[in-house]
Amino acid sequence: ALEIILSDVYGFCGGVKRAVDLAFTTARESENVKMIGELVHNADVNRELKDLGVEVIEEDDLPSGVTVITRSHGTTKELKEALEGKSNRVIDTTCPFVSRIYDIVWENNEEGVPVVIVGEKDHPEIKGIASYGDNIFIVKDEEDVENLPLQDEKKIAMVSQTTNPKKIVDKVEERLKGVFTGEILRYNTICKATNDRQDACRMLAQNVDCMLVIGGKNSANTKKLAKIAEDHCDHVYHIQTINQLDLRPFKKFNKIGITAGASTPDSVIKEAVSRMDNLNRDEMNNEMMEAIENS
Numbered sequence: 001a002l003e004i005i006l007s008d009v010y011g012f013c014g015g016v017k018r019a020v021d022l023a024f025t026t027a028r029e030s031e032n033v034k035m036i037g038e039l040v041h042n043a044d045v046n047r048e049l050k051d052l053g054v055e056v057i058e059e060d061d062l063p064s065g066v067t068v069i070t071r072s073h074g075t076t077k078e079l080k081e082a083l084e085g086k087s088n089r090v091i092d093t094t095c096p097f098v099s100r101i102y103d104i105v106w107e108n109n110e111e112g113v114p115v116v117i118v119g120e121k122d123h124p125e126i127k128g129i130a131s132y133g134d135n136i137f138i139v140k141d142e143e144d145v146e147n148l149p150l151q152d153e154k155k156i157a158m159v160s161q162t163t164n165p166k167k168i169v170d171k172v173e174e175r176l177k178g179v180f181t182g183e184i185l186r187y188n189t190i191c192k193a194t195n196d197r198q199d200a201c202r203m204l205a206q207n208v209d210c211m212l213v214i215g216g217k218n219s220a221n222t223k224k225l226a227k228i229a230e231d232h233c234d235h236v237y238h239i240q241t242i243n244q245l246d247l248r249p250f251k252k253f254n255k256i257g258i259t260a261g262a263s264t265p266d267s268v269i270k271e272a273v274s275r276m277d278n279l280n281r282d283e284m285n286n287e288m289m290e291a292i293e294n295s
């Protein structure tokens with residue numbers, strides 16, 4: 001029979017759970033609540049907030065005198081100041097692992113130390129981190145290191161997007177050491193939740209025939225889980241919501257591994273497992289039917 005194995009660590013992390021709790025409490029207890037973009041990269045959570053009356057607003061159309069919930073993966077310094085400047089009550093749901101990076105960048109900036117950030121320049125988390133310094137260099141991977149104008153610096157600091165696999169940051173540091181002779185202050189800013197999920201995903205992917213990864217396609221941590229799964233398993237399916245789960249391709253596998261990104265609620269994961277279980281039952285029913293027919 002089909003074996004379904006859940007990753008040892010998956011789904012909601014402490015940071016997302018905190019943001020979701022804060023947002024739902026605010027939505028239930030306050031009038032006139034707005035939210036900038038998506039709270040977390042999960043369509044179901046964002047829809048439920050809208051159902052509670054929370055209105056999604058754009059960054060270039062800021063309200064005044066209302067309650068505004070900001071994203072869990074961070075907000076730029078300018079946006080937060082602009083919101084407060086317009087007398088809004090700001091419910092800042094930025095994960096503490098991300099705001100810690102703001103402090104690191106800010107402190108180094110105060111000391112005149114340039115900061116290299118390893119991450120995707122268009123991701124809101126990186127935009128938020130970069131807004132806390134003036135002398136910032138964003139690199140996606142080691143390839144981007146070559147042309148950084150750092151020759152005259154004595155010291156540089158280095159931080160990473162919380163969701164990066166450690167391997168990518170190691171390679172950037174190695175390349176930096178090749179082109180830069182000064183001191184490199186590397187801060188470990190990959191969050192533990194990400195690390196644990198990636199390790200568990202790797203282990204699982206090595207031991208199954210196929211992997212199902214659940215989570216937003218715009219979710220950095222989910223995309224990285226899918227990439228790790230692909231590196232260790234030949235058949236990987238990435239779905240964003242439970243409605244996208246098509247069971248047919250899974251019929252040909254014996255062992256299926258399931259993992260989910262940090263903004264995927266438990267209810268979605270449970271539903272996926274239960275639908276897979278149905279597949280199992282169908283298969284058993286078919287076997288029984290065949291056995292009866294052949295008897």
Ligand code: F3S
Nearest residue numbers: 013015095097162191
């Ligand atoms: Fe925070 Fe890490 Fe989750 S940065 S939001 S605990 S994935």
